[in-house]
Amino acid sequence: MFTKTTQYLLSLAVLSGTAIADQAAFDQLSQDAKDQTVYFHAWGGADSINQYIQWAADEVESRYGVTVEHVKIDDAAAVVSRLLVEKQADKSEGGDVDLMWVNGENFHTLQREGLLADGWTHKLPNMQFTDPDDLSLSFDFGVKVEQQEAPWGRAQLVFFADPTATPDLPTSAAELLAYAEANPGRVSYPRPPQFHGTTFLKQMLSELIDDRSVLNQPADTVDAAAITAPLWGYLDQLHPHLWQQADSFPQDAGAMLQMLDDGVLDIALSFNPSEASQAIADGRLNPDVRSYVHSAGTIGNTHFVAIPFNANAPEGAKVFANFLMSPEAQARKADPNVWGDPTVLDIERLSAEDQARFAALEQGVATLSPAELGRPLPEPHPSWVPVLERLWAERYQP
Template identity: 45%
Template sequence: MRPTIPAILLTTIFALPALADDWQDTLDAARGQTVYWNAWGGDERTNAFISWVNEELSRRHDVSVRQVKLTDTAEAVTRVISEKAAGKDRGGSVDLIWINGPNFLAMKEQGLLHGPFVADLPNARYLDLSPGSASSVDFTVPVEGMESPWRLARFVFNYDSARIGEPPRTMAALGDWAKANPGRFTHPDPSNFIGATFLKQALIELAPDKAVLQEPASDADFDAATAPLWEWYDALRPHLWRQGEAFPENEFIQQQMMNDGVLDISMSFDPASAAAAIRQGLLPDSTRVFVPEGGSIGNVSFVAIPYNAANRQGAEVVANFLLAPHVQAHMQNIEVLGSFSVLDPSRLHAEAQAAFEALPSDPALPALEDLGPTLLEPHASWMDRLSEEWARRYTR
């Protein structure tokens, strides 16, 4: 039985610090607001967590949270762009966005973001905001306080340990494994984020000069960096499921194929997804997680506030709440969401650290140290070019 912390102690541990007058002003202004959080709606665990955030903030601060479920973050960005074009600089329909690097860059360059605001959040004291830290850079773009972190993401492979004794831990080894086990591996279509991330993971391992990946992709750099990737992929493709002539639309279809016994390996940008899927009967009990031996792509998920948000103060209250230690611990619980915390453990008091240590474990849930080094995302320009070049080469 895992150790537990009495509710009364949790209340003491995570009591909010005395608020400065300016933050109290924000709380007062936010009271009664409804924050429209535009967030990808494809994961029921995340949707349930956002519902919990709504319940907690409604009770604590009279701030409601309504999730606007997206299939693509660009939907919310397009809405803000349209409002700006129409001259709607106040009272916008988007209050908060779970945003990704390319869309953050686009909004930042077009002046579509509110901020900087992160340093003003009381719970930002638990973050490492030093230059170059994971909470200060998004796809090589300096955050500069214009978006707030809320969860960690890492690219991982899931494999069926009942069929694979030792999984392939390099891209070269993956190619050899696929050749020896034809049709038992594939990846989502690179028009999907996970499929594109698979190509980026391979590119980082195979590129002759990895430093160029942190800069905008020029024609010459792109051709030189990707030449070994395409050579490797050309050799891999005939051994993929359906000889690489068709691909699952997304990671969830690929996961279903693994659960059906069609595939032995799948992939995800969530190290906890395998453990959660097993509990839901969506993956075999024998599923385990591995990462390439040199580490895997990782990044922090952020939330941003559009420049014309109608409920800006409420959005800041949501962003601050997401950084509270008890919220991060709740989110990291595999029975809730399983996402690793963005907080700097060295900045947490002992009782808060104990709350994380008391979280339940799971055979399919890797420890943070098991995930190895975190590899930096390439500059946002590389992802679009990779997907486009893959489509040009391998689709008809």
């Protein structure tokens, strides 16, 4: 029998052999990708993110000869809708989308409708820097990823306010209601089905029900109306005290941040924990603004990039996805002066040089430390999203 040391050495040899084989395969992939144009469909609502994507595109073009065009979209669901139409029309190649930035809800639809390319992420060399035991990378909104999407960044719901003007920050659903009652018109949330608006509903629902585990189950297997009843009761109380008495809502989290700076709202929210720091560094936000989270925790997830079934340049898309996961690109993305999006890499798996890149990053004046952020609340099963959006529309869009 092998000793433990022999076993370790053998496994190391096998792993390094796999890595070499992967590298050879990736070199071939890079060759195939040369001169391809990748259409990367990604949300274009934040200038900092757009500039980061442009930087990554320039790098990939100079290193691999792959041209990346950032197709700015305001909702990834529009891309899913297009892919559905193309699938119905049997357009199985030459599609308009090569790579897309997805959230769990859209990933669930893409996977269910067979709109994704077969598993491919295990072929990317930079996957070795992620933690294979990290469930947030292998499950997206509770749905198994099946190597059909590559992790790109992490998100957690955070709230922003100016503590000098709002000393008693509301850190729970109940406190938020009390704050809104005491300060009518100074609180709001984006209108569902906008992504941040739906996240706000999920956050409040998570706080308002006793047993959160029920949200991990598909919504059609439980009594969704009964489970969500506390949420609607809460919103019925909250809406009369919201900005414009909830007759209208901010378009999205970016608009809320602008309204916070303009003094229209007292509280803004975002899925990017570094967004306030980034905006302050950019001169777009009152420097006194700080981030905070609710005491029961806030919803967090990992965001991914995926390749559709009929991508026109799948090789180029994989090369770009691999670059986005590189320590260099991840460190730049995590910089609050650039984007401030937390990395998906396991720092301990990086070389000393790459670890130093991350260590050198400043946290940002308004960014919470990982300890302050706390453990994120898991996303509910994706089937809750359409249920919440439909019930919200039926109730508040008569």
